[in-house]
Amino acid sequence: DTEVTQTPKHLVMGMTNKKSLKCEQHMGHRAMYWYKQKAKKPPELMFVYSYEKLSINESVPSRFSPECPNSSLLNLHLHALQPEDSALYLCASSREDRNTEAFFGQGTRLTVV
C-alpha cells in the first residue's frame, strides 16, 4: 500500500467555523508533512512531524493547528480562517532519510467564505 489518503476532498467553511483535515498512511513512514498550494504555485511547506513530534513549523499562523495522534495519522485543525487561506492542502509522508521521496495524498481543496 503506497497510498496517502486525505479527507475530505473538498471543504467549504465560513470564517467562524472550526473544521479538521485528516490524513492517513500505512507505509510505516515516520515523517509526515502538511503543504499548502495556491493555484499555479509550488507546494509550500507548513509543518513536519518526525516520529509523531512536531519538528518544523514554517511560521504558520496559529489558526492552523496540526496534530499527530499516532504514526499513521495526521490532522490539521482549522479555526477562524481567512479567505486568503483558500488553497489545496496536501499531506505527504516519507521515510526518515534525506534520500527518500515523499508520497503525497490527493489533497483537500479548501474554500473559505
Place this chain on the structure above:
Amino acid sequence: AQSVTQLGSHVSVSEGALVLLRCNYSSSVPPYLFWYVQYPNQGLQLLLKYTTGATLVKGINGFEAEFKKSETSFHLTKPSAHMSDAAEYFCAVSALAGTALIFGKGTTLSVSS
C-alpha cells in the same frame, strides 16, 4: 542552502516531439533530486529521483533525467510527448536538515495535436 530553479514556467510541444524541462540546483552538499508531476486538482506523483550512483535516471511514463554535477543540472526529458503528459512538473531537492522537499516554481507542459 538548498534550492532548485526551473527555467521556463511554460513549455509547449507537439504530440510526438521531444520534451525537455530544465532544472538547475544549488546545494552545499551532494544533492538528492526529484521530479514530480501534478495533474489538475490532484496530488503530486513521483516521476523519478537521483540519490547516488548512475547519473542517468529512468522514471515512469517514459521520462528520464540526467544528473550533471558540472552543470548543476537535472533536466527532465521524454523522447516523444503524449497528450496525456500535459500537466505541471516540479523539480525538488532534499532540504539540508531534515527530510522535507524544497520545490522549484514548476513548469506547465502543454501538448498539442
